[in-house]
Every structure is written in C-alpha cells, then in structure tokens.
Amino acid sequence: MIAIIFGARGQDGYYLTTLLQExxxxxxxxxxxxxxxxxxxxxxxNVSALIKNTSPVYIFHLAANSTTRHDALFENHETISTGxxxxxxxxxxxxxxxxxxxxxxxxxxxxxxxxxxxxxxFEARDAYSVSRIHSVYAARYYRRxxxxxxxxxxxxxxxxxxxxxxxxxKITAFVSRIAAGNTEKLEIxxxxxxxEWTFAGDIVKGIWCLxxxxxxxxxxxxxxxxxxxxxxxxxxxxxIGKDWEDYVVLKNDFKPEYQQLVAxxxxxxxxxxQPEVSxxxxxxxMIAE
Numbered sequence: 425m426i427a428i429i430f431g432a433r434g435q436d437g438y439y440l441t442t443l444l445q446e447x448x449x450x451x452x453x454x455x456x457x458x459x460x461x462x463x464x465x466x467x468x469x470n471v472s473a474l475i476k477n478t479s480p481v482y483i484f485h486l487a488a489n490s491t492t493r494h495d496a497l498f499e500n501h502e503t504i505s506t507g508x509x510x511x512x513x514x515x516x517x518x519x520x521x522x523x524x525x526x527x528x529x530x531x532x533x534x535x536x537x538x539x540x541x542x543x544x545x546f547e548a549r550d551a552y553s554v555s556r557i558h559s560v561y562a563a564r565y566y567r568r569x570x571x572x573x574x575x576x577x578x579x580x581x582x583x584x585x586x587x588x589x590x591x592x593x594k595i596t597a598f599v600s601r602i603a604a605g606n607t608e609k610l611e612i613x614x615x616x617x618x619x620e621w622t623f624a625g626d627i628v629k630g631i632w633c634l635x636x637x638x639x640x641x642x643x644x645x646x647x648x649x650x651x652x653x654x655x656x657x658x659x660x661x662x663x664i665g666k667d668w669e670d671y672v673v674l675k676n677d678f679k680p681e682y683q684q685l686v687a688x689x690x691x692x693x694x695x696x697x698q699p700e701v702s703x704x705x706x707x708x709x710m711i712a713e
Contacts (some may be wrong), residue, residue: 441555465485482525483515485508492552492553494572526559528575530558532549540579598610626700
C-alpha cells in the first residue's frame with residue numbers, strides 16, 4: 425500500500441509520514457529536500473508519471489510556502505493551485521480510486537473575529553488565500569467528476585519542528601535561550617491576537633480521520649481553542665520560572681493581519697477526533713526541544 429505526500433518535509437508531512445508508516449503504508453515523500461523524491465508538483469508530466477507508476481491509495485497535498493506575503497503570489501499559485509490541478513487530473517486519468525487530501529486554511533474565509541465554520545464564505549484577503557480558494561474549487565469540481573477529494577482547513581498549529589519564522593517557535597526558542605542564561609530582548613507586535621496553538625501531531629490524526637469518511641469531504645481540522653500571544657508568553661516563561669515582561673519589548677506600531685483566527689471544529693469532533701496535547705504541554709514540548 426502506497427501513500428504519496430507532497431510537502432513531506434514540513435511539520436505536517438513529518439508527523440503524517442510517521443502515522444502512515446504506523447498504519448502499514450509505504451510513504452513516498454515529495455519535497456525540495458535532497459533526500460526526498462525529486463518530483464516537481466508544478467509539472468503535470470512529472471506528477472502524472474509518479475501517480476501512474478505507483479497507483480497510491482492516498483495522496484496528501486501539503487506543499488506550500490506558508491506566508492501571506494504578496495511576493496510569494498506566483499510561488500504559491502504554482503505550488504498550491506497548479507499543484508492541485510496536476511494531482512487531480514493525474515488521478516482522474518491514471519488512478520481514479522486514489523483518495524486525495526488537499527490542505528486548506530482558515531485564512532481563506534471571511535473573518536469576523538468569531539469562530540469560523542468550514543461552510544462560511546471565502547474571502548480573497550491576500551495572495552495566499554487566492555491560491556487556497558482556487559485549490560478548493562478545483563477539489564469540488566473533480567469531486568463532481570467522481571473522485572474522492574477531501575479538504576481539511578488548517579488553523580494555527582505548531583510543534584518542535586516549526587522554524588523560528590513562526591511566532592510559537594520564535595518565542596519558545598527565545599525562552600530556551602533565556603533559560604540557558606542569555607539576557608537578550610525579544611521584540612513582538614500585538615500580543616492580544618488570539619489564535620489556535622494545536623499540536624501538529626494531533627492535526628495529522630484529524631487528516632487521517634477525515635479521509636476515512638465516505639460522505640464528509642470538507643472539515644476544519646482544528647481544536648477551536650483560542651489563546652492570545654500573551655497567553656503563550658506567560659505560559660512559556662512560567663515554565664522556566666521567569667516573568668516575560670522582563671525580556672519582551674512590544675512594538676506599538678505593529679498592525680496584525682487579524683485579531684482572532686479560531687475555528688468551529690464541530691464537524692471533525694463529531695467524527696471522533698479530539699486533540700490530545702494541551703496548550704501547556706505543547707509549550708513544554710517546544711521549549712525542551
């Protein structure tokens with residue numbers, strides 16, 4: 425049994441690979457990393473050859489540059505939008521029984537600072553959302569053609585495998601250095617922003633839960649539990665027995681992309697999935713890494 429993961433080197437790809445291997449699948453990881461399969465997701469001939477030659481049971485499209493910056497417009501269009509079309513067209517032509525999972529994002533919905541449902545309207549609020557929205561409409565189109573195409577909408581989730589360009593990791597790496605005796609300061613913007621801080625290892629279990637369904641194809645894969653950046657600072661510094669206010673400098677002129685980004689996870693919870701790692705457990709895990 426074969427499963428293909430596009431974007432295998434990200435945190436989700438890492439934990440999903442482990443889960444699939446535990447389920448007995450041979451995982452083909454596709455990414456830019458030298459030790460993964462070199463297949464260009466933006467090239468239909470490359471993608472179709474891989475799918476034709478392997479006839480996978482599952483394909484998971486996790487590849488993306490997770491940024492809303494406008495200068496990543498074409499990169500994300502090629503990876504997310506074109507990549508989705510390449511996968512789905514190849515599955516239709518060469519492996520129509522393959523189940524396909526496409527990752528979506530809470531950022532592609534209208535955000536009114538309340539819990540977002542997977543049935544809420546989309547909003548092209550940035551270049552990243554444009555690609556995500558197109559990808560979902562492609563998934564819905566190919567579902568009409570008979571393919572089993574699932575979409576899981578991700579909200580913020582973290583793990584020790586995050587890079588420091590993500591806030592949770594930036595803070596926990598900083599806290600680790602403070603615990604080791606460093607006296608540097610960390611500059612942060614609006615710490616009242618509320619988002620989810622779910623463990624990536626739990627999120628991939630939600631992916632697996634969703635692709636086992638026969639009649640539910642789209643769901644938020646999220647905890648629905650919102651915490652502010654200040655909550656994360658307080659928790660992380662409490663773990664090392666220090667006061668965050670002694671080490672953090674606030675940037676008063678910083679304007680966040682949103683004030684709250686939290687999901688309504690009723691659908692995925694109804695399927696029996698539950699996050700297992702708590703907010704504080706995740707902080708401990710990431711500081712200890």
